[in-house]
Amino acid sequence: MADPWLTPRSPLDDLSLPVGDKFALADMPPAARFVFRGAEAARAACSTAFGVALPKALGAAGSAGERAALWLGPDEWLLLAEGESAETVAAAIEAGLADVSHALVDVSHRQVALEVTGRDAARVLSAGCPLDLRTKSFPVGMATRTLFDKVDITLWRRGETDFRIEVWRSFSPWLAAALTEAARGAPAA
Amino acid sequence: MLLIPCPYCGMERPEIEFRHGGEAHVVRPPDPSAVTDEAWTDYLYFRSNPKGVYAERWRHVSGCGRFFNVVRDTVSDRILASYRAGEPRPAAPVEARR
Numbered sequence: 257m258a259d260p261w262l263t264p265r266s267p268l269d270d271l272s273l274p275v276g277d278k279f280a281l282a283d284m285p286p287a288a289r290f291v292f293r294g295a296e297a298a299r300a301a302c303s304t305a306f307g308v309a310l311p312k313a314l315g316a317a318g319s320a321g322e323r324a325a326l327w328l329g330p331d332e333w334l335l336l337a338e339g340e341s342a343e344t345v346a347a348a349i350e351a352g353l354a355d356v357s358h359a360l361v362d363v364s365h366r367q368v369a370l371e372v373t374g375r376d377a378a379r380v381l382s383a384g385c386p387l388d389l390r391t392k393s394f395p396v397g398m399a400t401r402t403l404f405d406k407v408d409i410t411l412w413r414r415g416e417t418d419f420r421i422e423v424w425r426s427f428s429p430w431l432a433a434a435l436t437e438a439a440r441g442a443p444a445a
Numbered sequence: 446m447l448l449i450p451c452p453y454c455g456m457e458r459p460e461i462e463f464r465h466g467g468e469a470h471v472v473r474p475p476d477p478s479a480v481t482d483e484a485w486t487d488y489l490y491f492r493s494n495p496k497g498v499y500a501e502r503w504r505h506v507s508g509c510g511r512f513f514n515v516v517r518d519t520v521s522d523r524i525l526a527s528y529r530a531g532e533p534r535p536a537a538p539v540e541a542r543r
């Protein structure tokens with residue numbers, strides 16, 4: 257029998273999340289996550305070592321389920337590697353940046369990911385997110401740190417009605433409940 | 446709510462993503478012990494606080510995380526310029542107060 261103390265648990269495990277075409281929330285699988293910081297030489301070397309080109313401006317590269325790099329600031333990125341071991345990914349990056357000054361911080365367990373889908377997804381997110389989430393101002397592929405109510409989130413639009421939210425794990429049950437509640441009040445399209 | 450243009454993100458973002466950082470371009474005397482008490486007090490405590498065009502620092506804390514500077518008219522709240530930390534204050538047109 258698996259040792260319950262060694263089995264990774266998400267704070268969302270015991271919640272029943274909404275499902276459907278209109279609005280759905282899903283708890284994403286565990287991922288290796290890093291905050292990477294460095295100048296242009298480090299960005300270029302990390303792109304090669306990680307296998308995803310770290311974007312030079314606001315946005316994201318790569319795809320969830322594989323590896324992805326999200327621009328957080330002018331010298332700061334969030335690296336995601338779903339289902340991979342943080343130790344292995346970190347060792348590969350460090351090997352490619354032996355002579356380049358940089359910072360690589362493992363934040364795998366700091367945050368969890370929620371997938372928000374459905375035709376009401378953007379409108380439900382707008383209940384707490386102050387950004388203009390219409391596709392003309394927040395296009396597919398855009399990713400940024402922002403807020404949902406008082407909670408810092410990283411919001412990544414992967415499709416017109418498909419978002420991924422990275423949020424600090426202790427905030428995630430509250431965020432899931434707030435989104436569920438907002439969906440209940442979403443006006444008809 | 447103000448929409449503040451962030452020079453690092455390259456777009457306007459809502460005010461609640463930012464923290465205000467006080468007056469911009471306040472230079473710390475390089476050798477504090479060489480200045481008079483009055484000059485040191487001025488540096489520590491006194492700000493221009495104008496009714497009108499004002500250069501101030503902002504931090505995009507729930508965004509790119511960076512400090513930058515904004516020129517804002519404190520009467521109309523209109524933002525006249527936004528530029529990266531370390532860049533000189535641009536010569537912004539003085540807006541007529543409304």
Ligand SMILES: [Zn+2]
Nearest residue numbers: 451454505509
């Ligand atoms: Zn910014």
